[in-house]
Amino acid sequence: AQSVTQLDSQVPVFEEAPVELRCNYSSSVSVYLFWYVQYPNQGLQLLLKYLSGSTLVKSINGFEAEFNKSQTSFHLRKPSVHISDTAEYFCAVSDAVTGGGNKLTFGTGTQLKVEL
Amino acid sequence: DGGITQSPKYLFRKEGQNVTLSCEQNLNHDAMYWYRQDPGQGLRLIYYSQIVNDFQKGDIAEGYSVSREKKESFPLTVTSAQKNPTAFYLCASSPSGHLMNTEAFFGQGTRLTVV
Numbered sequence: 001a002q003s004v005t006q007l008d009s010q011v012p013v014f015e016e017a018p019v020e021l022r023c024n025y026s027s028s029v030s031v032y033l034f035w036y037v038q039y040p041n042q043g044l045q046l047l048l049k050y051l052s053g054s055t056l057v058k059s060i061n062g063f064e065a066e067f068n069k070s071q072t073s074f075h076l077r078k079p080s081v082h083i084s085d086t087a088e089y090f091c092a093v094s095d096a097v098t099g100g101g102n103k104l105t106f107g108t109g110t111q112l113k114v115e116l
Numbered sequence: 117d118g119g120i121t122q123s124p125k126y127l128f129r130k131e132g133q134n135v136t137l138s139c140e141q142n143l144n145h146d147a148m149y150w151y152r153q154d155p156g157q158g159l160r161l162i163y164y165s166q167i168v169n170d171f172q173k174g175d176i177a178e179g180y181s182v183s184r185e186k187k188e189s190f191p192l193t194v195t196s197a198q199k200n201p202t203a204f205y206l207c208a209s210s211p212s213g214h215l216m217n218t219e220a221f222f223g224q225g226t227r228l229t230v231v
Binding site: 004032104 | 157
């Protein structure tokens with residue numbers, strides 16, 4: 001069984017400040033890791049993912065996350081946030097085992113609120 | 117445009133009535149999923165289907181039913197047996213075979229309110 005922990009339910013931050021949203025996971029097998037973003041009353045959009053290779057992955061809008069196997073973490077960071085980044089962010093994990101199916105296990109989400 | 121369509125966006129039903137949520141995809145994906153989202157609880161898997169005419173229970177299947185008669189469609193019925201059906205429901209799909217685990221695409225969701 002897998003689990004994902006997002007310890008921070010809400011993160012307030014001022015515009016242009018840096019932010020880190022924390023994600024830790026547990027799994028008995030190799031995993032793929034994802035960050036999804038959700039705007040109010042909308043579905044989830046994939047922000048970035050780690051499948052293999054470089055442990056640092058980046059999105060097109062300035063977010064990045066680093067896979068740390070020893071600490072079982074996949075924290076999301078952005079050096080300078082914008083008002084438009086206000087949303088809920090979900091960390092998720094799936095089995096990196098062929099045939100396991102993409103049954104994503106989600107964390108409880110972190111609400112990022114960017115203030116002026 | 118390729119994507120996943122959920123309808124309706126908002127749905128109101130009286131307690132004790134069954135209700136069916138629609139999910140259609142034109143991405144040619146084999147796998148489809150239904151998740152339920154409640155505040156502070158993240159998303160929880162209700163049912164999933166990896167191929168037509170086959171589906172499996174997820175973590176919270178009680179009170180729900182699904183069918184997968186066509187590749188592009190995966191409707192979810194919320195039955196009167198579901199104790200607390202008011203929630204935001206999200207449908208997703210993912211590619212086939214060895215790509216199945218690498219990404220999921222989500223619809224815009226249906227907010228169900230039972231009164």
